[in-house]
Structure formats: C-alpha cells, structure tokens
Amino acid sequence: MFLIIETGSQVEIMLVSSLKKKLAGAEGDFLLHTDVEIARGGITAIAGPSGSGKTTFLRMISGLTTPDEGLLEVDGEVWFRKEPGKKTVVNLKPQQRKAGVVFQGYALFPHMSVLGNMLYASRDMVLAEKLLHMTGLQQLKHVKPGNLSGGQKQRVALCRALMQQPQLLLLDEPLSALDEAMKSVLQDELINVNRELGVTILIVTHDSSEMYKLCDRVLLFDTGRIITDTSPRELFVERATTQKFAFKGEILEILAVDAVSIAVVAIGNNLVEVVIDSDEKETLKAGDIVIVGTKAFNPTVRKIAAKDFDFSRL
C-alpha cells in the first residue's frame, strides 16, 4: 500500500520561482531572472540569442552553477532555496540532483568504451543493453569515443545521461554540430526516449525546425529574461507569417529586364529569381536581408522589419 501525499501539483515536475543570477554579458552585466513551471513529460525548448542565459539556466538546474537567490523545486523536492539577504537554505550538490545532463560537445570519458561510459553512471547492465538497443549502438559498445562519429557520440552521451534514470533530462545544444540527416534521426530518438521512458526534457536549441518537430513549448530568453513562453506552432506559424510561405534570404543582385526588375535572392543554398515591381525596387538593394513570401498569387519580397520575428537570432 502506498500512502499518497499531495505535494503540490503532480502535473508539473519543475517549479522555478524568481531564480536569479547576475551574469556578465558582452554589453555589461545583466540579471538572469526566471520564473517558470515545467509540465511533467513534455519537451521544452530553451531558445534565444547567445549570451542570453540559456546555458546558465540549465546549469542552475543541474547544480553546476549556484544561483544568487530563488527557488528551484523538482518533483516535490527542493533543490535550491535562498531568500534575498538570507543564508542559503537548500542547495543540493549536482550528485544529489536527479537530472541527466547532455553537455555541448558531449563530454564523453575518452579512456572508457561506450559501455564503460554508460556503466560508470550506473552498473545496471539490463538498462544499458536496453538503451544500446534503442539507439542502435550494440555493435559499438566496446569502441572508445575517439573512434566514433558526432552522431554516435551524441547517442552515447544521451544513453549515459539516461543510465541514472533521471526524471529530468537537460540537453545543451545536443544536435548543433550534426548534419541535417543525422539531426533528424536523433530528433526521432529523443521523441522516442521522451515517450518510452517518460523523461521530461529541456533542450537548448537554435534550430527552429527542431523546436517545431520536437517541442511542445518554447521558452525564448533575452538578456536573462524569458520574454516569450508559447508553443512552437504559435511562435512560428501563427505569429510570424500571414503569408502562405515565407523564406528569409539575401538579395545578391537586382537585374533590370525590359520593364520589370528581377531580384536574385539566396535562400539557404538555393538561388531564386523573383520578379519585383517598381515600388519594391525602390526599397531594395543588393545585400539586403529580405523575406520572400507569397500573398494570393504574386511572390513578394520585402526587407526584414523590426516587428518581424528574426529567426536567425534563435
């Protein structure tokens, strides 16, 4: 028989309340100040320009960085609590916090094999075999990290973090160094891990398609504050565009052909030619960053304005 004691909402796994830390930024010091509740079982993206406090936020959760003050509670257990001007009441060491961390750059132990890295976290051979199977690493379990590709290293880092059966998995830009195909495979694996093991995931990412595919919630950081807290769909589709489609590109050249002008725009690795009218031509020049979209039938090209959400800043 279990005696169930109500410890706040069972729906939320993590509560962050006025968790603060003074940070040194490129444009002077700023205060990282976060208030957020994270629901159990979801995948939450942490996005924002570099130097906005994303990584520090994860480090405060994992216990690698000590906040100046605030409250951090995970699964009904207080991990950090300090009221302003008073002594720290609770500050669990990283070893005591049940959070799995996947570091940027993987941080695998070079002298241990794939399996060795995993068993260092926990001697649970059954779980290790299960995770190796889930990620297709069985053949590589005796290989040292130095001989693995980026995608394989990432899988090992993920498996190692999962060996402690954490309730919370923190990933710091786990896929940024990988090519698109590998990213896609690993995104599927993360979704798989989230569903099969029921782990709540927080992931720092710059990749808008990754947020869209993976996450049910996006926390957008800017100079230490969560400025937007919404779903990826809302952020990318409903807010950013009224157009049917829209791509960001750079004008390479504007050609005059008879009565019309043609803008040559580089979008990703593709070059497209878009007919522009004389009004548009007046406002555009080579080198401008533009949005190419469509309204009704005609493609439109316009300069990025301040009101546009700039995805490149993610």
Added chain:
Amino acid sequence: MNPHVDTEPFFLSFRLAAITTVVLFVFCVPLAWKLSQTRSGYKPLVEAFISMPLVLPPTVLGFYLLIFFSDRSIPGMFLKETLNIELVFSFEGILIASCIYSLPFMLQPLESGMEQVPAKLIEASYTLGKSKLQTLFHVILPNIKPSILTGLIITFAHTVGEFGVVLMVGGSIQGETRVASIAIYELVELLDYRTAHIYSLILIVFSLAVLMVVYVLNHRNRVTG
C-alpha cells in the same frame, strides 16, 4: 690505486629515490587535485611555498632541516625522547629531506595535467552522481597518464641527483646516508679519480636514459594526443 666499485651507494641512491617517489606520489595526488580545483586567494602563496626548493640553494633547506631535526630543537627533542627517532645523519632523515626537496618535481606535472582535463569531464562525472574522490580516480588520473609518468620519472631522477641537502642532513655514513653523489664527492677528496670516473659515468648514463624516456613519452603523447 685499484678502483673498488661498490654498489652500495647506488643501491642507497635508488632506494632513497624509490621511496621518495612513492611517498611524494601519494602525497601530491590529493594536493594537486585540491590546488587544481581551487580558485582561492591562498593558492599562489601555497604554490610559491611548495616551489621554493626550485630556487633555494639546497644548503639552506639542509641547514634548517638539520636544526629542526637536532635533539636541541623542540621537535627533534620530542622525536628522540618520545618516539626514539633520530633523524640527523640517518636514512629516515635524508628521506624526509628529499621528500621536501623534490616535492615541486612531483606536484607541478600532476597539477598542470589535472588543470588540462576539460572542466566538462569533471562536471559530467558530478552530474552522473560521482563524488570528487571517485572522479579523481576514475576520470582524472586515467586521463593524465603522461603527466603521472613525467612526475614519477623526474622525481626519481632528481632524487638520485641530490647532493647538497643529503650532505647537510645526512653527512656521509656508509650504508646509511652515503648515496652515489656523495660517494663521488668523497672519492674526489681522496683523489681516487678512477673510481670517481666510473661512478660518474654510471650516473651520466642513467640520467641520459631517464631523460630520453621522458622525452619519448612526451613526444608520443603529443603525436597521439
């Protein structure tokens, strides 16, 4: 005069060096770990203090150890009267002296090796629930093998090459404190150049071999690392 090559001074030198190396390794691993992890303001002071034997004349260290060990000083008196240990002119005395004298040669390679281990590996170990001690043994030490080897070899070789401190603290007592370097000094005083040549050549060959090993190890580390 016929040379009478006695192996005892070499045996003493190597015994002294081996014990010094082991003692210093055990002592320096935790100290280097502590120093590599701390950002305390005392760190430069501690490091400067430990590195002093690098710049001080060995005679200075030997002089103060001699005073410290002598039964006219309070610690010396304590050792003699309660523990019945006499450190002056004894093997134990030159052992303690050479541990102090060779300390930086063990500490510095270990500390700089540990500082070069990426902080992320250490943090990863902590987030996997491992204590500092477990991290030291399972993550740090296996990743600084070249530094450990350098520390061991240099400390051993430096202790074999010691002269001033040993002479001050231990004098030249056969079978107790007359190590190879002191034996050579005595042979020269006795004008027995032939034996001195033989002893010296042995030490030259030994030193060359040791340094070769260190450079080969360093080079191999650079190539594979």
